[in-house]
Amino acid sequence: MFQYDEKVLKDQLLELIRLAATDLPKDVVESIQAAQQNEDEDSAARSVFGMILKNIELARVESTPICQDTGTNIYLVHIPEGVGMRKLTALIHEATAEAVDKSYLRPNAVDSLTGKNSGNNIGEGQPFIHFEEWDNDYIEFKLMLKGGGCENVSTQYKLPDVGLGAGRDLDGVYKVIVDAVNQAQGLGCAPGILGIGVGGDRSTSHLTAKSQLFRKMTDTNPNSDLAKMESKLLADLNELGVGPMGFGGKTTILGVKMGTMHRLPASFFVSISYMCWAYRRHSMILNVKGEVTYD
Amino acid sequence: MINLQLPISEAAIRELKMGDEVLISGLMVTARDAAHKYIHENWPDWLKPVMEDSMIYHCGPVVKQHEDGSWSFVAAGPTTSIREEPYEAAVMEYYKVRAVIGKGGMGAKTLEGLAKSGGVYLHAIGGLAASLAKSVVKVHDVYMLDELGVPEAFWHIEVKDFPAVVTMDSHGGSLHKAIKAKSDEVAKKLISE
Known part of the structure; x- marks a missing residue:
């Protein structure tokens, strides 16, 4: 007992x-440091990352949120x-x-x-x-x-989505995620980390998405299709140019973590749990x- | 870097342009969701001297009360501003507020209001709570703490060298609009591939 x-x-x-x-956990800090190095010298993005890293250190040293x-x-x-x-x-x-x-x-x-x-x-x-x-x-x-800021830009789609031309497959999943991150802009304190839930019902789909956020930044998805999609999304989403805090830049997203759940024949939900950089x-x-x- | 001392005149605010980096010093007040709702329903006179030619900070702080009853800010980054979109233009015009500080930017109604009444939107860095709390050198007063609770109360604070960027100005300039237009193009391309 x-x-x-x-x-x-x-x-x-x-x-x-x-x-x-x-x-802030070490894997997250290292990811932010790498993102800073990737931004152009003298860019707003690089300067924002500098302030973010200083704040992370200050909070740790002073034990304040x-x-x-x-x-x-x-x-x-x-x-x-x-x-x-x-x-x-x-x-x-x-x-x-x-x-x-x-x-x-x-x-x-x-x-x-x-x-x-x-x-x-x-x-x-x-x-x-x-x-x-x-x-x-x-x-x-x-x-x-x-x-709350990042929770407010988190969202859920049901496929098919006619407006986006997103069907009931991984390609359709990709399209709604691009749309969600574009709609979020800097509002969720970009750069964000995405937890994605594919399938399930309305609530378990969101739960799957959120659970993904307990994974380490550097891990690899055991499902090879999802692992490929995570890499593709990370690269493509950073083409959006939203940048840290929405000021513009090369870093819009720091990571994408996807999980699945069985669904009903009638339902195909995609849930996007957006996590702020203060992960x-x-x-x-x-x-x-x-x-x-x-x- | 431009130093802004509060109170500040309409003319000085109209000189600011999108992209300007500023350091703010002086007295300002926090107000977020419940506070804006309250203002819109009551339009209280007591806020006039607090807000005129000053700034509203969209912030729900973590505070600490000391044994002598005084307060200090422990963590105080900006909250998302767009939720105040229904109210802000009217609030700024009525109380002659010269800027709102927040994150994420605001919409068309506020942008129009900034041009009309003479104001700017100042973007602080979201999640910079430990650093920005250091810029709050004194808590002068707090209004409606019991009714609204700690995050939502009106905190009348003195700041020193509070850093922010002008992302919406009184000439129709909005960085948020410009970035969104560009990312819309990219998103459209990615989705249609």
Whole structure:
């Protein structure tokens, strides 16, 4: 039976939140550095990347949020058999409220009818926590903070799309993604990272898209067709010239990550989850001895 | 680099052109979604001295309250401006606001308003929250904190050397329009291939 000290785990979760909000992952920083080098000397794009990299460093050193919109807090938790989900949920809530007190998170949960802010970032569906059981003997908490600006430009298409001439195949998928990124311009804090969900129903399609964003920037899709499409999209989307913050430049998108789900014969959804450059995600593994490692 | 000291005159704002890089110093106020809705429904007089010849910052900050009750900004980058498109031109004209600072740019209605009432759109870098919070040297006051909550309240702040770029000016220039026109062409080509 997996056991843990509740008070200690709450503090370990708080550290996970602090890392997510203030410390951009290494693979993302390296991707931004490479993009900066690729932009022309004296271009607005290069100068924007310079400011972005300075901000990333400042946030890390001072332990303050990289972006004031600390987003929807999305947890993906893997648990061994027998570990209770309600207790872990309560501990995540406790750590969340404390993170607001410590200014790692903004109070970001607003009652949709009254407009009242809950004040502690906890509300209906906030934070969002998804549990899955697995065979390993340790718990893994993955956390992503996804802000409202990029969530607002995220979108869903259903194929066929007559206006775009997009049919029910990978070529049709390609066309709607190009359209989505062109419509987004700099509004989602470009350069963005795309999580794409192909298939599923309305909601699982979006969930597939978002789950892709837990992948590393440098990984390769195990499905060779999708791997090819990811590379093609990355190259072609950067031809759009939107550039960082929409100021123009060679970098519109930093990465494309695609996943699929079986669909009904009648439905063909393509969901595009746009993530801003402030691509905040970290994970924590808790072993049976109560020790944690962060990534 | 152009230094802008607030309050600022209409004439000085009309000299700015798309692409100018500026550093802003002085008193301005934050206002975002709920604040704009509130203004549009109430047009309060108390905002007049706060906004006249000053700037609105589209920002929902992370703030910290100190033991003596005073506040400081911890994280304060811009939020997406286009959501205020229905309101902004009217708000700027009514309160004689000389600029809005945000991200992503705004639409045709605001662009027309900038020409009419004398204003510019200033683009700050999205996600630059830690750096831009350093430019907020003092929180003078906060209005409607209880009603609107931390991100949506009117924060009356003093900034020093706050960096931004003019992306929409009072002469009809819009960088956002120009970039979109170019990317539309590329997208059309990619989609038709």
